[in-house]
Amino acid sequence: MKEYTYIMIKPDGVRMGLTEEIIKRIHSKGFEIKLFDVRKLDGEILDEHYAHIKDKPFYPTMKEFMLSDYVVPMIVYGENAVQGMRDLMGPTKSSEAPVGTIRGDYGNKEVINENVIHGSDSRENALIEIERFFNLKLNHGEDIIF
Ligand code: ATP
Numbered sequence: 001m002k003e004y005t006y007i008m009i010k011p012d013g014v015r016m017g018l019t020e021e022i023i024k025r026i027h028s029k030g031f032e033i034k035l036f037d038v039r040k041l042d043g044e045i046l047d048e049h050y051a052h053i054k055d056k057p058f059y060p061t062m063k064e065f066m067l068s069d070y071v072v073p074m075i076v077y078g079e080n081a082v083q084g085m086r087d088l089m090g091p092t093k094s095s096e097a098p099v100g101t102i103r104g105d106y107g108n109k110e111v112i113n114e115n116v117i118h119g120s121d122s123r124e125n126a127l128i129e130i131e132r133f134f135n136l137k138l139n140h141g142e143d144i145i146f
């Protein structure tokens with residue numbers, strides 16, 4: 001079934017000039033990019049987005065990193081897009097990510113939080129994150145956003 005996911009190229013990916021390469025990889029998987037933007041985030045939206053790790057000791061460093069430069073938020077759409085994008089990205093720790101995945105090819109093997117890209121971990125979280133980052137109010141019972 002076709003579905004939406006929320007993807008965000010992190011500051012390290014933008015700084016390394018990987019935006020075009022990542023877009024190419026998303027398209028070559030057969031996914032569409034419905035909307036994208038280039039912007040700097042504020043601390044408030046990050047605290048919401050990372051509520052599940054906000055109390056971890058590494059969060060302050062990670063927050064500083066996420067605020068350090070532009071990010072590229074995107075709405076990606078396609079068949080099993082949530083899991084498909086997670087497969088394309090590779091696991092959280094770039095040191096454990098296989099060659100051929102985005103994190104395996106470009107992530108920082110020493111610094112865990114510098115892992116190039118974010119992707120939603122479920123269809124429901126994808127809709128919540130799309131609402132949060134694109135300032136939309138969605139009907140979660142309906143599949144069509146655009
Ligand atoms: P993301 O949500 O960014 O797609 P994820 O779902 O693979 O990644 P989460 O557990 O949601 O991983 O953690 C969110 C982010 O927090 C990770 O992508 C990474 O940047 C950072 N992070 C997670 N664990 C650690 C850690 N132990 N040390 C440093 N940073 C971490």
Ligand code: MG
Pocket residue numbers: 119121
């Ligand atoms: Mg996550």
